[in-house]
Amino acid sequence: MRGGTDRSGATPSPAEDVAPAETDDSRAKPTDALEEGVIQHISNTVTSALLAYVKKVGGDALIDEVLMKAGENRPVSELTNPGRWSVYDDALNLFLAASDVLDDPNVGARAAESLFENGAETVEMMRSVGSPTELFKLTPYIMAKQSTITDAEAVEVGRDFALIAATTRPPFVRHPLFCGYSMSAYSQYPILFGMNTIEAEEIECQTRGDSRCLYRIVWDPMQTEVVTPEQKIERLEQRVAVLSTRFESFEAMASELASATASAAAPVTCSR
Numbered sequence: 517m518r519g520g521t522d523r524s525g526a527t528p529s530p531a532e533d534v535a536p537a538e539t540d541d542s543r544a545k546p547t548d549a550l551e552e553g554v555i556q557h558i559s560n561t562v563t564s565a566l567l568a569y570v571k572k573v574g575g576d577a578l579i580d581e582v583l584m585k586a587g588e589n590r591p592v593s594e595l596t597n598p599g600r601w602s603v604y605d606d607a608l609n610l611f612l613a614a615s616d617v618l619d620d621p622n623v624g625a626r627a628a629e630s631l632f633e634n635g636a637e638t639v640e641m642m643r644s645v646g647s648p649t650e651l652f653k654l655t656p657y658i659m660a661k662q663s664t665i666t667d668a669e670a671v672e673v674g675r676d677f678a679l680i681a682a683t684t685r686p687p688f689v690r691h692p693l694f695c696g697y698s699m700s701a702y703s704q705y706p707i708l709f710g711m712n713t714i715e716a717e718e719i720e721c722q723t724r725g726d727s728r729c730l731y732r733i734v735w736d737p738m739q740t741e742v743v744t745p746e747q748k749i750e751r752l753e754q755r756v757a758v759l760s761t762r763f764e765s766f767e768a769m770a771s772e773l774a775s776a777t778a779s780a781a782a783p784v785t786c787s788r
Contacts, residue, residue, distance in 0.1 A: 557601065558662070558665075560602060561631070562607060562662060563602055564596040565630045568627075569623070569626045570614055586610045595610075604688055608691055608693070608694075614627075615693060624694055624700070627697055628701040643708050647709055648705045649674070653670050653673050668680065668681065668683075676735055676736065678733045680730070681731075682698060682730075683722070695723060698731065706733070711737055716734075717731070719732050
């Protein structure tokens with residue numbers, strides 16, 4: 517078993533969320549099937565980040581253990597598909613199970629770190645906005661892509677700081693593991709642009725009785741991250757991989773368009 521340092525409160529990120537109403541043992545009953553298009557609470561980009569971290573720690577065997585403990589019947593391919601969603605209870609159960617199996621109360625924060633380590637295309641899209649300031653301004657949009665039950669607001673954003681609010685709507689109740697995910701993710705924003713995050717704090721928290729979670733992130737725009745040659749190569753490889761994927765998608769689209777155009781242009785014959 518692996519240990520972690522507990523935290524009073526929680527740490528947050530883009531993927532938010534919250535726990536359903538109180539239950540006898542903090543673990544909700546999993547949903548056997550999610551009817552696509554009907555119930556969508558938490559994007560599977562969040563569960564994918566969690567499972568990527570679990571795999572990094574203990575491989576596929578540990579993922580199987582977490583899924584079993586969570587009572588999760590969906591295949592890993594679905595849980596790691598960014599185009600799919602989970603109901604809140606199921607997503608929370610996965611995080612609770614991972615926390616138990618890894619003996620790590622900070623697994624939410626670890627999952628967010630994993631998102632930035634493994635999501636090359638997501639990272640490149642975030643960097644494309646140009647600065648931490650502009651990225652934090654997009655927080656409401658980013659949150660909407662991660663959760664349908666938590667509203668985010670860029671309360672105040674400056675050249676070197678951001679105040680971000682997140683409010684989980686009733687009947688859901690925000691859980692510290694998701695606060696940890698959010699805080700960790702927000703603290704990564706300046707780092708994406710080579711700047712050092714010098715403060716990351718949750719000033720208010722719904723899990724502590726406040727009406728919202730409020731995160732304060734401070735960075736030094738003049739103090740840049742020291743990037744080693746190896747890191748530069750890794751980032752370049754990530755960009756090449758993203759561009760290759762986009763080119764392949766464009767190529768496939770162009771091929772389909774050419775095929776459709778050829779079909780439309782084919783002479784029509786009619787039999788008498």
